[in-house]
Amino acid sequence: MPLAVYIHWPFCRSKCPYCDFNSHVREQIDEQRWTRALLADLKHQAELAPDREVVSIFFGGGTPSLMPPDTVAALIERVRALWPISPDLEVTLEANPNSAEAERFAKFAAAGVNRLSLGVQALDSAALQFLGRRHDRAEALAAIALARDTFPRYSFDLIYARPGQSVAAWEDELEQALSFAGTHLSLYQLTIEPGTAFGNRAERGEILSADEDSAVALYEFTQRRLASAGMPAYEISNHARPGAECRHNLAYWRYEDYLGIGPGAHGRVTRAGAKLATQQRRAPEAWLAAIEESGSAFEEMTPISRDASIEEMLMMGLRLAEGIPRPRLEALAERNIEDRFRPALSRLVEGGFVTLTDERLVATAAGRQRLNAVLGALLA
Ligand SMILES: C[S@@+](CC[C@H](N)C(=O)[O-])C[C@H]1O[C@@H](n2cnc3c(N)ncnc32)[C@H](O)[C@@H]1O
Numbered sequence: 376m377p378l379a380v381y382i383h384w385p386f387c388r389s390k391c392p393y394c395d396f397n398s399h400v401r402e403q404i405d406e407q408r409w410t411r412a413l414l415a416d417l418k419h420q421a422e423l424a425p426d427r428e429v430v431s432i433f434f435g436g437g438t439p440s441l442m443p444p445d446t447v448a449a450l451i452e453r454v455r456a457l458w459p460i461s462p463d464l465e466v467t468l469e470a471n472p473n474s475a476e477a478e479r480f481a482k483f484a485a486a487g488v489n490r491l492s493l494g495v496q497a498l499d500s501a502a503l504q505f506l507g508r509r510h511d512r513a514e515a516l517a518a519i520a521l522a523r524d525t526f527p528r529y530s531f532d533l534i535y536a537r538p539g540q541s542v543a544a545w546e547d548e549l550e551q552a553l554s555f556a557g558t559h560l561s562l563y564q565l566t567i568e569p570g571t572a573f574g575n576r577a578e579r580g581e582i583l584s585a586d587e588d589s590a591v592a593l594y595e596f597t598q599r600r601l602a603s604a605g606m607p608a609y610e611i612s613n614h615a616r617p618g619a620e621c622r623h624n625l626a627y628w629r630y631e632d633y634l635g636i637g638p639g640a641h642g643r644v645t646r647a648g649a650k651l652a653t654q655q656r657r658a659p660e661a662w663l664a665a666i667e668e669s670g671s672a673f674e675e676m677t678p679i680s681r682d683a684s685i686e687e688m689l690m691m692g693l694r695l696a697e698g699i700p701r702p703r704l705e706a707l708a709e710r711n712i713e714d715r716f717r718p719a720l721s722r723l724v725e726g727g728f729v730t731l732t733d734e735r736l737v738a739t740a741a742g743r744q745r746l747n748a749v750l751g752a753l754l755a
């Protein structure tokens with residue numbers, strides 16, 4: 376089974392009001408200590424999954440474009456030294472479009488990054504301000520152009536279903552996005568997460584996202600427009616030309632193995648036929664101290680039961696347009712799918728929310744839009 380390696384950089388210049396990722400603002404970061412610690416974490420976790428072929432490295436965050444390019448280079452080099460490497464290794468780095476970070480793009484490419492994922496979020500300066508971003512439209516466009524000229528592959532993220540956003544306004548923004556896009560786009564609906572600045576404001580009664588009917592209309596429009604542009608959704612929020620899907624994220628959704636390096640990162644590794652779940656300490660300083668003290672910052676390393684594995688495979692795989700290979704699910708469940716998910720499955724098939732063939736269990740577009748309800752019914 377292939378292996379993907381996720382590396383988390385937990386720092387940002389400022390905290391965006393909608394974001395509940397493990398990201399923190401710090402005045403000072405001891406870059407040498409962080410580099411040493413991430414390298415040590417890689418070495419330690421290599422023991423969990425030796426001799427596996429690495430197909431992807433993903434620098435996520437936080438804001439990995441704030442990492443020193445030498446650190447990125449050292450980490451890629453260490454992965455190459457620790458494992459056999461796929462000939463078409465994908466190395467993605469998430470970047471913010473601020474000009475200071477864009478100055479480093481060439482160095483990231485020289486370090487071995489071959490795919491850039493840019494957090495553009497909006498192409499409208501007022502919307503960027505609402506989202507608390509530190510870049511404006513001009514910086515976003517300049518960063519996209521530079522990404523296109525610097526990396527073999529690039530993608531960018533947009534957040535839609537903002538409050539009061541009409542389909543006509545989104546249509547206009549999406550047309551612009553398509554004119555700047557390469558072969559991959561991530562289009563997320565704004566979600567209001569508890570504990571974020573937006574979460575707190577929403578609790579006080581402010582309207583900070585689109586109402587449900589508008590969100591459905593915006594989502595359906597997005598699906599149609601991107602499909603007609605040759606970039607259908609291969610996952611709920613991710614669109615690509617066939618063959619240009621993000622290999623790394625596919626590893627999560629296909630329930631393949633991945634290691635999580637850095638604060639808060641989690642992993643799934645198959646050992647002796649069963650999945651092991653790993654979870655690291657979240658707070659950057661606590662993580663760093665644990666690694667420096669003992670070489671490991673695992674908070675948890677637990678075997679996953681068969682039922683929990685089935686649940687995870689469904690939660691991940693039904694996000695994908697390709698769905699889940701039936702033989703894989705049946706091998707895990709050790710029984711026929713119809714028996715395992717009776718009677719919910721036949722109701723979901725009849726309702727047009729999932730399809731089941733000899734090869735695959737797939738959530739339809741309608742099913743993917745209501746995935747929580749579909750999962751709830753299957754797993755009840
Ligand atoms: C780890 S984050 C971002 C990486 C990078 N620091 C940035 O901000 O561009 C990955 C993506 O998740 C999306 N995202 C984060 N929080 C979100 C939310 N509450 N609603 C919708 N999309 C969100 C954003 O599009 C973001 O680019």
Ligand code: SF4
Pocket residue numbers: 386387388389390391394395396398436437438471494
């Ligand atoms: S959205 Fe990106 S830049 Fe903003 S706080 Fe989250 S990780 Fe940091």
